Amino acid sequence: MRGIAIAVFVAALAALVLSRQQAPALAPPTSGQATTRPASAPRPSPVREAPPLLRLEDPEPQGPSRLEGQVIDAEQLPVEGARVSLGTVPPRTVLTERNGTFSFERLHPRSYTLQARKGTQAAAAVEVRLTPTSEPVILVLRPTAAVEVSVMDARERHPLEGARVEVEGQEDFAVLTGTDGKALLQGLAPGRHVIRASSEGRAPERATVLHAAGVSQVTLLLRAGAPVRGVVVDSEGRPVGGANVRALRTGSALPESENIVEEARTTSEGAWSMRALSEGTFRFLATHSRFAPSLSEQVTLEGLAASAPVRIVLRPGAVLSGQVVARSGEPAPFARVQARQGGAGGLPGTRHGAFTDASGRFELRGLPRARFRVDAQSERASSSSQDVDLGSGAAEVTLRLEEEGTIAGIVAASEGVPIASAQVVAVPEDRAALGGLAESHSGRYASEVSDGNGRFRLMGLAPGRYRLRASVHHSVQSSSFWLSTGVVAEVGDEDVRIVLESPGTLRGRVASSDGALPESFSVALTLAQPTAFQGTNGLFVLEDVPPGRYTLTFLARGSAPHTVEGVELGAGEDKDLGRVVLEAGRQLSGVVRDAEGRPVAGAQVLAGPQLLGDGSQAGPAPLRSISDANGSFSLVGGGEESLTVMAEHSTRGRSAPLVVAAGTASDALELTLRPLAGLEGTVMHEGRPVGNVAVVAAPHGSSTGRFMVMTQADGRYRFDRLAQGSYVVTAALREGPTTQLLQSVLARVEDRGASMDIQVALGEQALSIQVLEADGRPLQNAQVYLGTGQLSAATLGQLEAVLAARGDGQTRILLLMKGQPLTVTRLVPGTYTLCVVPVRGNLEDPTWAQRVRDGASRLPVSCEPVELSATGTPRPVVHRLPPVPSR
Incomplete structure (x- = not known):
């Protein structure tokens, strides 16, 4: 993980380029063959949408519409008995008939997510908007790689047999580990999934997996846990039955929906219990439809001793009511309303949803007394978001479905043949609009599926220009979906043509410089999620790759990262890259000592370009080692970049970060643990x-x-x-x-x-900023930093170091786009420094974006001091960049 300034820059670059980005990561190596046995009858799992949003929605009312479709295999043959899931509230599933057909009855027209799987095959999830004229949806099953889950005892590091492994949100995904502690999850579609492991007497653990085309490998360490029990009452002390209680780890770096360690439901007496939670500090979140969500005080668990009973008090929730109307002012029945907590400062939080009744009225109860953004959607139109403050306990809003823009067209192959059931997505070209869309009901995009004639119609769009992409092989949850540049269209266009060329294949063999074949390694396409390979004798095959120009990154333990740039793949081409040689990485060694200078055995030593841990532990890191009886350790791997090394021990403490300069090796590193x-x-x-x-x-x-x-x-x-x-x-x-x-x-x-x-220090001053090239032309794209105090830096990495040394202070980070001036508001008078990181290049070229991302710390920075007076209107700042050095 990167430092704050660089991380923000990388995120902004991703928004400028692909709208989505995954950083390469190496799956941990495993050995042996996974043995799996089915779990007993699956117990219902709480269904949560992919992070970062937790949904609290009322069950959907029955509607007049029917969604039909068919599941087929890669040979276009119908598939009987495939399980098809529909993203309703609560979710619904059906099995396909003999001819592969399926249907869902009594739905309201809106957008839905459809998924299908059978055995080891799965169809990419599609997002389809149901209208009265919708055609049947075709879902194509394709072979999928397994997710190999290793469950181990955290203290003894031995495998756990009979541990239950499941995929949250998919209750039929549940297996037990074999004698080797491993379980294989078959038929899991590529995308983002939360995997949970549990074992009697141990605290459950979860991991988020970005599953790609290769075998994903996950290791979950289960710890012995302590029981926790408590009671949920209202403000009068009366017990509240039917409340949901969730255990949240306070030191987590994850958003709420990924930070739920365990769940329980209260009895009629308001009592709840959890069998085992690991050591650490927790808070318990209680929710109920009649009350506002409430958090308990912090509870620290030590060892296996049960804590004192936890009391959670639920107080009356706020009420948001109102009406949804069409552009004409007529009531809009059965429209979907969503209220998203967040407001100024925080990221979007919990979503609360409901449907309007026959007269267009809605009511949401049990909301926190907080700020919300509210919007509505029907099958053909959507509203803009409204900010609502529920601090007083109630509010009334009217949402007008006035965004009725459409873009229509066809998805076709290069030879002109229409392509049915292609996922089509539209993302605003205006990146500020993209930020607003990121909080809407449909995520970061508007979506549709092409019909049997390849036609599509995207509806409910605000005016403007959109970039359209399409795929039949990848879901929008896959980073591969976003590799193509797509086409740009205006709202109102009716004949947009998206041409899908036949995907190709990239293959080859990876070997170390000494000729050895790595047991495990990963290959990442430009800005895409890596694909892991295990036990293939160095062979790799990447299928269904869109035609284009790529950078490939190869990672293997003990080797330096290897990059192959400028790989051109034509339509339908099967390209063999031949032998890819990985050079040995650097070697770092040294000793871990405690504060008295004594060697420490069993300390974990981590190294990487950047280390970002959570509230309890350091890491993760590409390089790892365990100190021996003499406190000695050795790390092998990594490239020529500078590396940060850190050691920690569960009881003895953690060392300060130690930076090893780029390109250097060392056999005399000293890491001294300090108490925690x-x-x-x-x-x-x-x-x-x-x-x-x-x-x-x-x-x-x-x-x-x-x-x-x-x-x-x-x-x-x-x-x-x-x-x-x-x-x-x-x-x-x-x-x-x-x-x-x-x-x-x-x-x-x-x-x-x-x-x-x-x-957070806020003032009343506003500052206008214009950034110019050396010749006086407006700079088109940049990331702009406005920080308190006197700062000096020539590169983004140096700026990061200066901010780390500054201590107290404030920094605003803004994205400059299309040469437009920036305005920074709510500033406190004082001394500031303005720093600009120009972003030059082809924003639609992913390979260029990857080079910029990977070299972010070396990007040039141009800075100048800014003085903000306490009186008067500040003079606009015009920052002129120095001339670009000639090469």
Whole structure:
């Protein structure tokens, strides 16, 4: 993971280029063959949509429409007995008939997600908008790679037989591990999935898997846990039955929906219990349709001892009511309404949803007294979002379905043949609009599926230009979907043509420089999720690759990363890259000692270009080692970039980050462990706590060894285990779709821990910024930093280091697009530094974007001081870049 400034730059670059991006990662190696046996009758699993949003929606009312389709295989033959899932509330599933057909009755026209699978085959998920004239949807089953899950005891590191492994949201995905502690999940479609493992007497663990075409490998470590029980009552002390209680780990870097460790439901007496939770600090979230969600106080579990009963008090929730009307003003019956908590500062949070009745009325109860953004959608139109403050406990809104724009066209093969059942997606070309769309009901895009004649019609669009992409092989959850540049169309266009050329194949063989064949390795296409290969004797095959120009990145343990640029793949081409040789990586070795200088055995040593842990542990990292009885360790791998090395031990402590310069090896590294303690506090913005905000703690002066947690709904954060010392603690708040605010404070962690609230400093001044090229032309694209104090840097990496050394302060990060001037508001008077990172190049070329992303720390930065007076209107800043050096 990258430092804050570089991470924000990479995220902005992804928004500018592909709208989505996955960083390469190497799957952990495993050995042996996974043995799997079916679990007993699957128990219902809580169904949660993919992160980062937790949904709390009312069950859907019955409607007048029917969604039909057929499941076929790659040879176009119908598939009987395939399981088809529909994304309703609650979800619905059916099995296909003998001729492969299926249907879902009594639906309301709107957008739905469809998935199908049978055995080891699965169809890419499609998102289809149901209208009264919709044609049947065709789902094509294709072979899928397995997800290999290893479940181990965390303390003894031995495999756990009989552990239950399941995929959340898909209750028929449940198997038990074999004697080797392994389980194979077959037929899991490529995309994002949350996998859960549980075993009697141990705390359950989850992992998010970005499953690609290769075998994904996941290791889950289960720890012995302590039982927890409690009660949920209302403000009068009366028990609340039927409430859902979720255990949240306070030191997690994950958003709420991925941070749910365990769940329970209260009895009629309001009682609830959980069999086992691991050591650490937790809070318990209770939700009920009649009350506002409520968090318990922090509960710290130590060893196997049960905690005192946890009492959660639910208070009356706010009520949001209103009406949805068409553009004409007529009521819009059975429209879908969604309220998304978040407001200023935090990322979008929990979604609450409902449907309007026959007169267009709706009511959402049990909402927090917080800020929400509310919108509505019918089968043909959508509303713009409205900001609503429920601080008073109730609000009434009218949502007008006035966004009725359409884009229509055809998906065809290069020879002109129409392509049916292609997933079509439209993303706004205006990146500010993209930020707004990212919070809408349909995610980051509008979507549709082409009919039997290849025709499609995207509806409910706001005016503007959109980039359209299509695929029949990849779902929108796959990074491969976003590799094509697509076509640009205006709202109102009726004859857009999306040409899908036949996908190709890339193959070859990976070998080490000494001729050895790696047991496991991964291959990543440009900006796409990597594909892992295990036990293939170095052979790799990447199928269904869209034609284009690619950069391939090869990763294997013990080897330096290897990049092959400029790989051209034609339509339908089967390209053999031949032998790809991986050079041995650098070797780093040394010793781990405690504060008294004694060698420490069993310490984990991590190394990587950047280390970003959570509130409890460092990592993950591409290089790992365990110190021996003499405290010695050795790391092999990595490229020529600088590496950050850190050691930690479960009871002895953690070392400060140590940076090894680029290109150098060392056999004398000294890593000294320091005792661990906690750090906690609250993030406040405009006098209110801010939930779902990332808080990063970095040892003072370090820009590469960091730890991150997320605030909970009441703005509180906690790091359970930080090495004692000074830290720069930064809250990263969102001010808009293209603006971020970083507020930093300096904290000292002592043996008893520390408490540090983060108050976001806001003023009344506004500053206009224009960035020009050296010749006076407006710079088209850049990331702009406005930080308090006097800063000086020549590269983005240096700017990151300067911000890490500054300590207390504030930095605004803005995305400059299309040469438009920027305006920064709510500034406090004082001394600032303006720094500009130009983004030059072809924004639609993914290979260029990858080069920029991978070299972000070396990008040039141009800075100048800015003084903001407490009186008067600030003079606009016109920043002129220095001439670009000639090559």
